[in-house]
Amino acid sequence: MQLPPPRGPLTQWLGDHLNGRLVPSPLVGEYDQPWADDDLQLALWCCYELHYRGFDDVDPAAEWDLDILAFRAELEHPWLEWLCATYWPATVDGKPSDLLRDLIDRDDGPSLAAFLHRHAGLEEFREFVLNRSVYQLKEADPHSFGIPRLDGPAKTALVEIQADEYGGGRPERMHAELFRSTMRWLDLDDSYGRYVPEVPAVTLAISNVMSTFALHRQWTPALLGHLAALEMTSTLPNRRYAAGATRLGAGPVAARYFTEHVEADAVHEQIAAHDLCDGYAEEHPESVAGILFGATCCLGVDNLFAHYLLDNWDTAESAQPMAAS
Template identity: 40%
Template structure:
């Protein structure tokens, strides 16, 4: 697996990438005052720092992972990001209300999966695959950090969900592997984080939130809330994606990924809501607000991502940043292989 450094997209990410090109302990940049928490430059820098805790990068000194200077820089990036999330989420968060909202079926679904089911074109489906690949290449990995921070019934239930995410002991069924198969089936590049330079800040923010919540014990409640939000909302959206891909005669490998989530996440919803959150509410009631925050923050970032993508699609524009693999009439805009 090749692990290639991303392209810089501003002063901050350029400084981080330049530092990683040298030996651990080389000078790292300072965070400029103008670096805003919603900028792609900040999120690319933060994603690059987090990547050192995952597969890392080819040719990068592994001692960078725990370098104090880089961790200090990362801490400032996290502080700005978390401050923005908390400000946008507000303080009036109630766990029961957040859970009820997740389970409420809207009268009209205006999300990406509904759009793709009703009128999505092959190029839009492939763009969506590219966006989500940044998340699904690391699917379930950040949640593993929650395991040593839980006890009893909550730990057992979360491990049961993770066991399914990692294929139940079968390498070919690991969800990350299934997504790579999905990309290949759609005629796309399935290499690790291949489309990283093509996705906007909105997608990077979602993935960075997962790492942020996973790496900090003090945010374990938010991590559980985020994980629950994903599992509770995944099954209905995946069902829509199955119908969208069947309509477009997509490759079975592409459909398989979403069909797996229709079945598995319906069970995971119950485990996360009743066993993990239910046990935490009783054992650590002080985490209620943090769990609610994790749920709400997930909804905020996913809604912003969906608005960004759908606004461009409705205008007939690409939602990706690179000009080549996007838009009607592009390389992405070709029939799926199984189309008759």
Template identity: 40%
Template sequence: MRSPIARTRRPLPRPCGELSAAVLEALRTPAGSPVPGVRSADPCDRDLHSALHTCYALHYEGFDGVDAEWEWDPGLLGLRAELESRFLAALHAETAGGADLDAELDELLAVPAEETGLSAFLRDEGQPWQLREYFVHRSILHHQEADPYAWLIPRLRGQAKAALVAVEFDEFGGGHGDRIHQRLYADLLAGAGLSPDYLHYLDVVPAPMLALVNMMSLFGLHRELRGAGVGHFAAVEITSSPGSRRLVDALTRLDADPACVLFYREHVEADAVHEQLMRRGVIGDLLAREPELRESMVFGIQATTMLEQLFTDHVLGCWCEDRTSLLAEVAEISRDATTLGSGAD
């Protein structure tokens, strides 16, 4: 049995603008201290998403040296609500909406004649340094994989609750701590020669991934957005298995460390089952109970697809220009490496 990974709370992230700097400054003081106003904040800007992610992180593992009472501080919650409002408005503005849930689900399942996208690129021509950059981006999500969906559980009833818990049970290792998907991803990072520490790479990940992770927390924390949360979760589970299969092929081609392959192979097998549980067990039963949530589910799927596409466009756009997709070079990522493992040169 593997020894547990030592956990220490992460220090506060670095500021990337006026808003995030003000939030960080407040969190260094006792809870109840004045918090900044929002003023102008672009809902697509990293400054807003860094500030929002910092607020949300207080509901997860928190930060070293931050007063625990900040989690429910009324002033900070008011600031967070304003940031959420701007982000949510931007998501609605960039999605078509509607009530044709079956069409959205069928689109997710459709297999194009010519596969494109990030996982297809990595499978066919990705280099070790590009896989490592991809792992760094996704670490911000996978370090808390499935946690935001746990907030949906008390907001569901009957078969919808039971099916969602069944999916979560697998995500959390089926009762085995060393099989929790968050742990498997930490093992993947270590196997690729990267740091497995919680949110270690937060400061180098640009806005598209932060926005995607913030959306998960936004949907999970608000009962009125439970339909969007279910739609998002379904979109993830439906698209995960094919994408993971492509990444297994990429890692096999590059003779990657077994821990890297294991993470994605686990998702090929598990998420093929989860897709049916989400579509029939969760969505089907929830709509039978609350048909008014159909449009919210559509919104959750569309918002997920849109943000994933923004992330893909950013990463592939940078790589096509032969430059890093991160905000700064990561010391562990070498463009000269020919293999993908912790011992790669």
């Protein structure tokens, strides 16, 4: 993967610095909607990517460049400020598993899965998969940062979930590899990071939430809550995605990514809620608010992504009669 083209002064400075052109860094401003700012989200994504696989045209030593780390901290300030102001729970009383279930039951976000199940055309399904590839091709990697920070039953629970995500020792069953089969069915390039230059800020924000929690030990409870929310809200949507893909002509191999999650995440849901989050909170009672915060961030940013796609598709559909006339 090459360093993506810049989208503004933040990513321009980052690209210049990573390529050896040392100029003063720009000021990071204030943002009412940081999740929607292309320049901010891409700059964050690129800074975080240095801790994953990096870029072919960037020196690996840049991962620990002090100027880059200081720049990333400046970018994270408005991002975390907005996340906390928007999603930090007002009150916390009870076990994480009960609080998580209540949070999910009360979630009233748009059902992107229902639309893809019954109404989406092939190009809409393709756009959905293209956007999701930014995270799915490194699925589970951000949450694996939590493993060395845990101990006892919570660590065992996280390792059990992650082992399934990575295929249980069989490379062809890694969830990222299964997703590649879906991409190939849709004639998409399944190279890692291929569509980062094309996706909107909100798509990058989905990954950036995870990486923010993953790369800061202080946000370990939020990382666990984020994973729990993913697992607890996965089974029904993936059943709908599988049905939608089949309706559009996908065979068993192309739909396997979705069908695999229907079964696996029904088990992971229980492990994540009870063994992981409840287990961690028993050892760290002060962590319950952070766990719920991470879960709320997961649901909230995913809802923003769903709104983005559904609004775009509605706009495109509304414009078609005008274009035809």
